[in-house]
Every structure is written in C-alpha cells, then in structure tokens.
Amino acid sequence: MKKVFIIGGGASGLTAAIKASKNGNDVTIFEKNNKLGKKILITGNGKCNYWNENQDLSNYHSSGDYTKIVNQMNLVKAHTFLDSIGLVPYIKNGYYYPSSQQAISVVNALVDEVKNNGVKIINEEVTDVKKKDNKFIINNNYESDVLIIATGGMAASKTGSDGFGYKIAQQFNHNIIKPLPALVGLKTEENLKDLSGVRFIGEIKLLINNEEVESELGEIQINEYGFSGIPVMQISSKAIKALDENKNVFISINFLPNIASDILGLRSFIKVQSKHLNNKTITQILDQLFNYKLSNYFLDKSNIDPKSKVEDLTNDELDLLCHYILNNNYKITDDNGFENAQVTSGGIDLKEIDAETLESLKEKNLYFCGEILDVDGACGGYNLSFAWISGLLAGNIK
Numbered sequence: 001m002k003k004v005f006i007i008g009g010g011a012s013g014l015t016a017a018i019k020a021s022k023n024g025n026d027v028t029i030f031e032k033n034n035k036l037g038k039k040i041l042i043t044g045n046g047k048c049n050y051w052n053e054n055q056d057l058s059n060y061h062s063s064g065d066y067t068k069i070v071n072q073m074n075l076v077k078a079h080t081f082l083d084s085i086g087l088v089p090y091i092k093n094g095y096y097y098p099s100s101q102q103a104i105s106v107v108n109a110l111v112d113e114v115k116n117n118g119v120k121i122i123n124e125e126v127t128d129v130k131k132k133d134n135k136f137i138i139n140n141n142y143e144s145d146v147l148i149i150a151t152g153g154m155a156a157s158k159t160g161s162d163g164f165g166y167k168i169a170q171q172f173n174h175n176i177i178k179p180l181p182a183l184v185g186l187k188t189e190e191n192l193k194d195l196s197g198v199r200f201i202g203e204i205k206l207l208i209n210n211e212e213v214e215s216e217l218g219e220i221q222i223n224e225y226g227f228s229g230i231p232v233m234q235i236s237s238k239a240i241k242a243l244d245e246n247k248n249v250f251i252s253i254n255f256l257p258n259i260a261s262d263i264l265g266l267r268s269f270i271k272v273q274s275k276h277l278n279n280k281t282i283t284q285i286l287d288q289l290f291n292y293k294l295s296n297y298f299l300d301k302s303n304i305d306p307k308s309k310v311e312d313l314t315n316d317e318l319d320l321l322c323h324y325i326l327n328n329n330y331k332i333t334d335d336n337g338f339e340n341a342q343v344t345s346g347g348i349d350l351k352e353i354d355a356e357t358l359e360s361l362k363e364k365n366l367y368f369c370g371e372i373l374d375v376d377g378a379c380g381g382y383n384l385s386f387a388w389i390s391g392l393l394a395g396n397i398k
Contacts, residue, residue: 001025004397005136005144007126007165009036011384012370013150014110015081015391020148021117025397029114030138032125032160036114037107039152039159043342043384048103051082051089051096051388052381059378060386061237063177064350066375069358070389078388085109096381129168131363146365148394153344153371154179165372166347172363175349177374180244181341182237183383185228186251189331195222198291199229203257206235207250207329208242217257225336227251230379237345237376240335249332255325256289266322267315274310282308282321298324343383347374358394369394 004020006013009031021027029036040048052059055075060066086109088099098105114121122142129147130137136147151165166176198221205215216231235251242249260266273285283306286295299306302321304313313321338344348368352361358373360366369390377383 002145002397003143004028004146004148005030005138005142006148006150006395007129007138007168008150008152008370009033009121010039010150010152010159010370011037011110011387012391012394013148014114015388016148016150016367016369016395017119018081018085018110018113018117019392019395020146020397021114021119023396023398025146027117028120028122028142028144030122030124030126030142032123034123036111036121039156039161040107040110040384041103042156042159043103044097046103047097047101048106048384049095049097049381050087050106050384051079052385053091053094053096054380055385059380059382060375061182061345061377062350062375063346064374065355066350068355069350069375069393070386074389074393075385077392078385081388081392085113126164129171131172134365136365146367146397148367148369149372150368150370150391150394151372153347154338155181155184155341155344155371157339161344161371165368169348169368169372172360172366174352174360174362177346177349178244179344179346180237180240181335181338182240182345182376183233183342183379184236184240184340185223185336186226186232186236186239186332187334187336188226188251189333191224192222192226193224195293195297196224198222198293200255200291200294201258202231203254204231204235205252205254206239207252208238209247210250212252214238220253226330226332227253228336233342233379236335239332241345243332243334250329251332252327252329254327255294259289260322260326263319263322263326266326267318270310270318270322279309279311281306282310282313285310301328342379343376344371345374345376347372350374356393357396358390367394367397 004025004027006029089096090099152161154163202220203217216234218231220229
C-alpha cells in the first residue's frame with residue numbers, strides 16, 4: 001500500500017482518488033475550496049454534459065500526441081467507470097447528462113464513491129511542495145509516496161484554477177506549453193454595444209491570415225465586447241493561438257444561413273418578399289428575419305434609409321446590404337479572458353509524460369491528470385471525458 005496525495009478535488013482528481021483507493025492505497029485529496037467538484041457544478045449551464053457518444057478523436061486538441069491517452073481502450077474504461085459510480089444518463093443527440101438534469105448528481109456520485117472508499121479530504125490550500133528522501137512533502141507538514149497533480153488549468157478562476165499546478169510542474173523541470181483560454185467568447189475591433197444581447201442562428205467562419213480554417217453553425221450571441229455562443233467557443237482555441245502568434249484573425253458571419261448562401265440568392269429572396277408583402281419598407285421586411293436591432297444595424301452599415309421600399313433600391317444597394325448580412329467580417333482583437341473561459345489550452349508537454357500511466361518522465365512517482373495537461377476538447381462533454389480518462393490512468397497506482 002502506498003500513501004497517495006492528490007492536489008485538486010475536481011473531476012480528474014476525484015476520479016484518480018477513486019481508482020487509487022480501489023487499488024488499496026491510502027489516498028488523501030487536498031482541496032482548497034470548502035466543497036469538492038466546484039467546477040463540475042457550473043458545466044453545461046448547471047446540467048453537466050459529462051460524456052458524448054461521438055468520441056471522434058478530432059474533438060480533442062493538443063500540440064502533442066494525445067491519441068496514446070485518448071483512445072478506444074481508455075474511452076471504454078472511462079465509460080465503464082461512469083456506469084460503475086451509479087450515473088444514470090439522459091441522452092440527447094448523443095450528449096450525456098445526469099438523468100436529474102442537475103450537475104450536483106455527478107458531484108454526489110463521485111464524492112459518495114470517494115468517501116465509500118475511505119479517501120481522506122483535507123480542505124487546505126497547498127502552497128508548498130517539496131521532495132526529500134523519495135517522499136513528497138506538502139506544506140511542510142504532510143508526507144506521501146506518490147503525488148498526483150489535478151489542479152486544473154487557469155480557466156474559470158472563480159472555481160479555484162489559478163495555475164499553481166504549472167508552478168509545481170516547473171519546479172520538477174517540466175516544460176509548459178503556453179496556457180491560453182479556450183471555449184471562450186471573442187472580442188472584436190468593432191464596438192457592438194447597440195447589439196448586446198441579440199441571439200441568432202448563424203454560420204461563423206474563422207479566417208487566419210485571410211485563409212478560412214474552420215466554420216461552425218449554431219446559436220450565436222452578440223455582446224458589447226464581441227461574440228459568444230457554442231459556435232464561437234468551438235473556434236476560439238484556434239483563433240486565440242493565432243492571435244498569440246501575431247497573425248491576422250477575422251471571423252465572417254452569415255446571419256441567415258438557412259435562407260441564402262450567396263448575395264444573388266438573398267437579393268432575389270428580398271425582392272420576392274417585397275412583392276409578396278405589397279411593397280412594405282425594407283425595415284418591415286428585415287424585421288421578419290431579424291431582431292430589430294440587427295435590422296437597424298445592417299441598414300445603417302449599408303447607408304440605406306429605413307423607410308425605403310425595396311423597389312426603390314438599386315441592385316448595388318441591395319447587394320451591399322446582402323453582403324453585410326451574409327459575409328460580414330469582424331477583426332478579432334482578443335479573447336474574453338480566463339475568468340470566462342470553460343477550459344485551458346496548453347499545459348504540461350505530453351512528451352514529458354508516460355502516456356500509459358501519466359507519470360512524469362522527469363520525476364518518479366509524480367503524476368498529472370486533467371486540464372493541467374496539454375489536452376483540451378470541444379464543447380460537448382469532451383473535456384470531462386478527458387478528465388475521467390486521465391484520472392483513471394493517473395490513479396492506477398499499484
């Protein structure tokens with residue numbers, strides 16, 4: 001039996017604790033928050049999307065080879081683990097939520113299993129880690145044989161993720177791939193204050209140095225600073241990395257993807273609508289398609305009088321209007337910050353980790369799991385999937 005310390009009582013840390021304790025080890029979790037699983041509680045808007053049927057590996061990202069960690073064998077183990085702790089899923093379009101539709105059910109399942117297996121919990125912030133005579137010493141007071149770092153990255157700092165785990169890793173000579181926010185809103189050069197709060201179904205394209213690299217379709221929200229919503233978050237990681245490399249980053253938005261994909265098609269649609277609606281004003285026609293704030297915005301950018309009739313507008317005027325509706329470009333200047341990000345991209349270089357055990361290749365009996373590693377996932381339960389997988393691997397102490 002080994003004495004195992006785990007710093008961090010989130011998804012991966014709790015999973016590692018369950019696995020290590022089931023293997024007969026003496027396990028202690030150090031968690032600075034007064035409750036375990038705090039970040040789990042805010043996932044999926046409090047409903048906790050904890051798994052996805054579509055486990056295509058393209059949903060995971062890293063600068064290293066993560067496929068030695070996220071693979072079919074480990075995915076099966078993680079899915080089996082979730083069943084074993086009593087989670088009953090409600091499945092919608094392949095997305096797994098607890099049947100209760102409440103994230104607390106996931107936390108309770110993990111915490112109950114932790115307690116049932118005799119894991120000790122110390123609600124104390126770790127400020128100092130040393131190694132002496134093959135023992136890890138925490139806060140000059142606690143001593144263990146094995147140390148698992150499950151501190152998370154830097155996203156959602158209000159839940160306790162402050163980057164301290166990176167300092168521990170660097171202390172033991174690990175390279176850190178620069179942590180950046182991921183699954184987060186994007187700030188634009190153009191001030192969108194007048195459109196703040198507007199939601200619409202749109203298609204967003206990410207342009208890096210004038211080359212389209214990715215597109216997403218879904219509900220987009222406009223904020224004073226720029227754009228958010230799942231399609232924006234899905235492209236945010238690539239956008240932010242490109243900004244960090246001083247590349248030109250733009251997004252192009254089609255505000256009417258279900259009606260037209262090109263200017264000629266939308267112009268024809270507007271003219272047909274005008275005839276059908278007895279030559280109502282252009283504003284009245286657009287208000288049937290958009291939130292009135294968007295209608296005013298498009299007309300203002302096109303320099304079109306809101307009281308104009310479609311029949312009085314030239315094709316060039318209509319084409320300019322259609323351009324802003326279908327291909328409006330926005331220069332991206334920044335992201336909305338770690339405090340608003342769902343996850344961190346970057347982290348501990350996978351080349352310095354044993355892919356089968358997640359043990360450090362720099363320091364014996366030091367393990368890492370969860371968001372602190374250089375792996376992040378798309379929206380849809382993939383980051384929690386990685387937490388389960390990596391927690392099981394790191395906790396498999398024998």
